[in-house]
Amino acid sequence: MLPDPDVGRALIDQRTVEAARAGDRQALDELVVRSLPLVYNIVGRALNGHGDTDDVVQETMIRVIGNLGGLRDPARYRPWLVAIAVRQVRDRVHRRRHNGEELAVEPAGPDFAELTILRLQLEGERREVAESVRWLDDADRQVFSLWCLELAGELTRPELASALGLTRQHVAVRVQRMKSRLETARGIVRALEGGCRELAEITGSWDGHPDSLWRKRLARHVRSCPTCGTQRATLPAERLLAGLALVPLPVGFALGTLVKAPAAAAPAGLMAQATAMLAKPMAAVTLAGGVAVAGGSAYVFEELANPPPPPAALPLGPTLPAPESAEPRAALTPPAPSPRRISLYGSVVDTVDRAPDPRRRPGPLPRRRETGMTLSTGDKADLKHRGENVTFRGRGYLLVRWQVMNGGQVVMPTWTALTGKLFHVASGGGRRLDDRQPGTSRTWMGLRTGTARLPPGAQQMWQNEYYHLSGSVTLNQNESSETDYNIFTKPVTHTEIVADIGTPPDGAGIIRYGLVRDTGGDSTPVPQYLTRTRNPAQVPQQSRVR
Incomplete structure (x- = not known):
């Protein structure tokens, strides 16, 4: 047996x-x-x-x-x-x-x-x-x-x-x-x-x-x-979850803020600072922050930030x-959740915005939280063909860099399966894609032939577009046979964005300052062609994300 x-x-x-x-x-x-x-x-x-x-x-x-x-x-x-x-x-x-x-x-x-x-x-x-x-x-x-x-x-x-x-x-x-x-x-x-x-x-x-x-x-x-x-569903939840491993602790997670002892007195081991304390009668130990005295030794316990009062029914002893x-x-027993107010967020430019003066410095870029970003494709993604996509997860900034290869009607990329919030925080890269190339009538939005045409009401794109994500979203490449374009994307930092949009203009006006779109709140613009559904095909632009 x-x-x-x-x-x-x-x-x-x-x-x-x-x-x-x-x-x-x-x-x-x-x-x-x-x-x-x-x-x-x-x-x-x-x-x-x-x-x-x-x-x-x-x-x-x-x-x-x-x-x-x-x-x-x-x-x-x-x-x-x-x-x-x-x-x-x-x-x-x-x-x-x-x-x-x-x-x-x-x-x-x-x-x-x-x-x-x-x-x-x-x-x-x-x-x-x-x-x-x-x-x-x-x-x-x-x-x-x-x-x-x-x-x-x-x-x-x-x-x-x-x-x-x-x-x-x-x-x-x-x-x-x-x-x-x-x-x-x-x-x-x-x-x-x-x-x-x-x-x-x-x-x-x-x-x-x-x-x-x-x-x-x-x-x-x-x-x-x-x-x-x-x-x-084809399978019950218990069959899907049976034997599933525990979610591992985050990288770097430790109890370093739980117990803190002077370096000279700290014995080895993750929580060994408490060992001498546990060997003594518990009544002789004080754990409400400050000093725990056990025998002739003193161990300093670091209090948690804004510690809650200990419940009377669960004494430390x-x-x-x-x-x-x-x-x-x-x-x-927690009460039933009260009704929460439903709020919309964000707005977009529903008409093609005019190019700002290339010599006008951008305003300050508000700083949003950056706790890490993962991509389904690794460290970065190069979307060069129709049907390719990348999924971002986490909280932080990301770059979408445009390369339009020839003129014609552009079929816009789409953002799908959004959870949380996605903001369009800045535009940079030194030029808009409708800036004229020196000595030609061609724009940067038609590097080989002709001039690319955006859908009616589509916001003009800059070489580098910056976004802030808190949640997850998928970016889909939807180019048509008429207009070939590539998208290069990766996570970036607030510092990198500020350095890019602060590039000064040159005398020819081709290199321009960038543009700050972030207001610091939910009124910050959201990308056009954004949806919470998973269908990547021809998502209509929205002035609000729900």
Whole structure:
């Protein structure tokens, strides 16, 4: 008979916890290293990558280390750890709701659904499931985060029930309800990727951020629409998620801000600064920031920025209640999300704008956040043929450099499958593409023959166009047989844009200063030919993005 892997894991946890509490530095390091990915995935999925994620992970680990001496049964370390993480998530959500803060704001970078897709390289229906999680409410995302760990083999159903403080029967009901809403969300994701005209009209006033009101409205359409309602999933979510690996921690993620000791006194090891503390009676230790005194040694604990007050029900000491016997606290159940105001953003130039004076310096370019950008093609993309495309994901600036090879009617490239926001922040490259070449009647927008013609109302293009993305979007090359053009694109920095648009003009007027389009807010222009659907063909220009 094969040994039960769950029993073996519990035995390993028990021995490691006991060794850490006895002062074994290596055991404490091992415990933290094993715990971090689990906590990061629980918190990240439950908060969908909200900016509070790292803080909640750190708060969880502070409480785990601080209360390790009070764990009554070291063999139940894993459900105890998960229960603390879940409680920290609930407390953070509850505090924000109580203070009137909006939790479902745009993450500082890619949300956790996008990180899951990128880091685990999900495709097809697995990707669809990850995208659908954005449509779940806070309480359902918390259940989903633990259910995923169960499917991945990281938690058993009894451990899941213990972590939530519920009976196994109650957990089964909660999981079933969450799965039903997840399937509804999968139908919405599939419908938004289709070409239903009625759905496009319904979403005309949508700002692109999933919420419960739009989930109900779109689900109602999907159920009644003969086009959207026929698009069914072929595999259930549990089969797609079974055995899926944990999302790895971000590169460079560490608990360096959790514990900080003087260099001369800091022992080796990730969290070994706390080892001496754990070997002493917990009552003798102060963990509320400042100094923790254990025996004759002092260890400096660095406080978190804007630390929340510790909940009264979760003291930092040996009296931590065992979560496996705890009942769910009604006060920590997040209320239903309040209706959010639907807002549009951006505007475009719907007529060909006149060229500015080449000697006029551009205004200052506002600085937007840059947290990293990934491309589906690697470091850059060269789109030289019709049908080629590149997908950008992340938050930062990107360059689109034009090369028009001959005259004729230009079929414009399109931006599709937008999630989040995309702004047209600056134009540069030293010239507009309708500038005249010296000594000829030809423009730069017809390098070999003739003059290229833009569609009516299309904004004139510069050699270099700069954009800021927060989310994901796909750029499609749509050249026709009449007009050949190439597009070269890559991520750039704010500094590089400022250097480009600040190039001074020369005497012939061919080299010109660039143009700043960024207003610093949502009134900044958006690219023309931009849509949230995935169809790259002839996207109409829009004066607002919804």
